[in-house]
Amino acid sequence: MSxxxxxxxxxxxVFAMLSLMAVGGGTAVLPEMEHEAVAVHHWVTSTQFASxxxxxxxxxxxxxxxxxxxGYHAAGAxxxxxxLFAFYFPACMLTYVVSHxxxxxxxxxxxxxxxxxxxxxxxxxxxxxxxxxxxxASFNLDRPLWFNGVTLGFGLAIVLLLFWKRINPAILxxxxxxxxxxxxx
Amino acid sequence: xxxxxxxxxxxxxxxxxxxxxxxxxxxxxxxxxGGGLVAYLRDVVxxxxxxxxxxxxxxxxxxxxxxxxxxxxxxxxxVGRKLRGPRGAAAAALGLILPGVAILIVLxxxxxxxxxxPDVAAALAGVAAAAVGLLLQVTLKIGGxxxxxxxxxxxIIPTFLMVGVFHVSLAATLFLLAPIAIWLxxxxxxxxxxxxxxxxxxx
Numbered sequence: 584m585s586x587x588x589x590x591x592x593x594x595x596x597v598f599a600m601l602s603l604m605a606v607g608g609g610t611a612v613l614p615e616m617e618h619e620a621v622a623v624h625h626w627v628t629s630t631q632f633a634s635x636x637x638x639x640x641x642x643x644x645x646x647x648x649x650x651x652x653x654g655y656h657a658a659g660a661x662x663x664x665x666x667l668f669a670f671y672f673p674a675c676m677l678t679y680v681v682s683h684x685x686x687x688x689x690x691x692x693x694x695x696x697x698x699x700x701x702x703x704x705x706x707x708x709x710x711x712x713x714x715x716x717x718x719x720a721s722f723n724l725d726r727p728l729w730f731n732g733v734t735l736g737f738g739l740a741i742v743l744l745l746f747w748k749r750i751n752p753a754i755l756x757x758x759x760x761x762x763x764x765x766x767x768x
Numbered sequence: 769x770x771x772x773x774x775x776x777x778x779x780x781x782x783x784x785x786x787x788x789x790x791x792x793x794x795x796x797x798x799x800x801x802g803g804g805l806v807a808y809l810r811d812v813v814x815x816x817x818x819x820x821x822x823x824x825x826x827x828x829x830x831x832x833x834x835x836x837x838x839x840x841x842x843x844x845x846x847v848g849r850k851l852r853g854p855r856g857a858a859a860a861a862l863g864l865i866l867p868g869v870a871i872l873i874v875l876x877x878x879x880x881x882x883x884x885x886p887d888v889a890a891a892l893a894g895v896a897a898a899a900v901g902l903l904l905q906v907t908l909k910i911g912g913x914x915x916x917x918x919x920x921x922x923x924i925i926p927t928f929l930m931v932g933v934f935h936v937s938l939a940a941t942l943f944l945l946a947p948i949a950i951w952l953x954x955x956x957x958x959x960x961x962x963x964x965x966x967x968x969x970x971x
Contacts (some may be wrong), residue, residue, distance in 0.1 A: 674837025763894015
């Protein structure tokens with residue numbers, strides 16, 4: 584098997600699995616995705632992963648389409664589209680099939696149990712996602728202390744701003760990019 | 769509170785065309801900068817197009833949140849399916865996803881070409897630091913009081929440590945923790961009596 588083909592099969596495996604394990608939304612698989620893409624398969628570096636994730640927050644639509652860029656790094660244009668397919672199709676297909684038979688189960692008390700049971704696990708996964716991206720993007724020992732001060736400051740400022748007021752997060756991200764252009768070098 | 773999601777069309781009007789479904793979802797896909805897609809979806813599906821009632825939309829959202837996958841694409845699939853079967857579901861999901869993908873192709877090409885440029889690297893460092901803040905805020909908002917409830921922390925902390933710090937595979941983590949978490953939230957009726965099999969739908 585050629586190297587590219589092998590890479591494509593790996594991409595398909597990893598992202599289809601992630602698709603079906605995204606309990607409570609795409610963000611839940613962020614830590615596992617980071618681990619697979621950086622440490623296990625070396626498709627991207629951890630800095631690249633953090634940048635790619637944040638680029639995804641600048642585009643409209645579902646905020647996980649940036650997975651395609653990881654596929655591009657691993658296997659070019661074919662990787663880009665394959666990863667998008669692998670990440671979206673299995674979960675959509677599952678939803679299509681299950682929503683078909685859902686009405687007959689909607690009064691089943693177990694549905695509520697699943698939803699409430701998974702909620703704290705989803706939160707734990709999201710927290711792990713913050714850590715997975717933050718360990719390079721916010722606090723990174725390869726960088727000088729002042730640099731980490733600025734990046735941590737950006738993060739904290741955004742948390743506070745968003746709790747204080749409803750601002751479009753894309754604007755805040757762009758603003759931090761603009762400040763970063765001048766400050767973070 | 770369970771809500772019907774209406775497998776059968778509720779309003780007896782002729783269902784919208786595939787093109788119409790695609791366009792409506794593509795409008796969301798192109799304009800929803802900054803996340804919060806569920807609110808955009810509700811605006812279009814319930815208020816503008818009146819394809820679903822508010823309750824039906826909440827029903828679809830409940831399914832979309834319970835099943836794996838992105839909540840927004842799951843809701844799109846459910847709404848599209850309800851309107852026009854498999855082709856409607858495909859049109860809705862693709863409409864939602866494709867505009868952002870087109871923009872990401874441009875951003876991605878720029879990124880691949882310029883990420884070693886020091887100016888761009890500096891801006892990207894700012895962008896990434898901001899994205900962490902955004903992610904943390906969403907986590908804190910969704911988590912809310914869960915962070916103060918011991919019963920929830922019992923799962924939040926182990927999940928975080930296993931997946932985030934020790935890199936236990938997500939599959940193994942879910943396999944281990946999800947059944948316990950679901951069992952602890954089992955229906956009231958089962959808490960007193962002996963456990964019954966879970967596949968026991970009510971009529």
